[in-house]
Amino acid sequence: MREQRFYKPYTWEERNHLYYPKVKDRSNRIKECLHRDNPAVGKNEQSRKAEFCFARSNIPYSPKKLWYVCALVRDLPIEEAFAQLAFVPSKGARIMEETLQHAQKVAVEEHNVEFQWDLHIAYCSVQRTSVEKGILFHTKFPEHPSMVFGNTKRRLSNIQLMLREGEPAQDNTSVDGFERHQFFMDSLRKRRILHSW
Numbered sequence: 001m002r003e004q005r006f007y008k009p010y011t012w013e014e015r016n017h018l019y020y021p022k023v024k025d026r027s028n029r030i031k032e033c034l035h036r037d038n039p040a041v042g043k044n045e046q047s048r049k050a051e052f053c054f055a056r057s058n059i060p061y062s063p064k065k066l067w068y069v070c071a072l073v074r075d076l077p078i079e080e081a082f083a084q085l086a087f088v089p090s091k092g093a094r095i096m097e098e099t100l101q102h103a104q105k106v107a108v109e110e111h112n113v114e115f116q117w118d119l120h121i122a123y124c125s126v127q128r129t130s131v132e133k134g135i136l137f138h139t140k141f142p143e144h145p146s147m148v149f150g151n152t153k154r155r156l157s158n159i160q161l162m163l164r165e166g167e168p169a170q171d172n173t174s175v176d177g178f179e180r181h182q183f184f185m186d187s188l189r190k191r192r193i194l195h196s197w
Helices: 010-017 063-073 078-085 091-110 177-189
Strands: 051-059 119-137 149-165
Touching: 010 051, 051 091, 051 119, 063 078, 063 091, 063 119, 063 149, 078 091, 078 119, 091 119, 091 149
Parallel strands: none
Antiparallel strands: 051 149, 119 149
């Protein structure tokens, strides 16, 4: 029998044990919010907020279906995410609700997050773990021997979450209709006829 390889969720959750020192020049750093056990920050430095990584592995649901739910809750406050998921009538939404509730509980109990409502989903992604293949029996008396069996595939998924304290960062990259129209017209003007030179 072939050895089954499963995703190891602790590789994502090991980020909870990282410790970053105090940095004066924050402009050269990637936006990283760190744990509360950091030393006290000065008046001129930006305070770092608590963050918590959580993973749930081997979920019996297709990653292609679960991706839509992940895209829905990404960069939302956690209360708003629960409100949005309540209106999605799919199994993936129920799975995401359970995962967020469990992550919220662990963040408060084990990682010193003060208020469970003061969190937002900074990162949310889904990966495919493994595919379990099986046999489906079609009929007892087939017309042809090839019609006896069929193949079934059961896809398993992983969810990776990062919860961060405070409000999500404002996205200033939104483009209105006029700018989108200008971008489209510029792309049309930059066209060239192939093999014309």
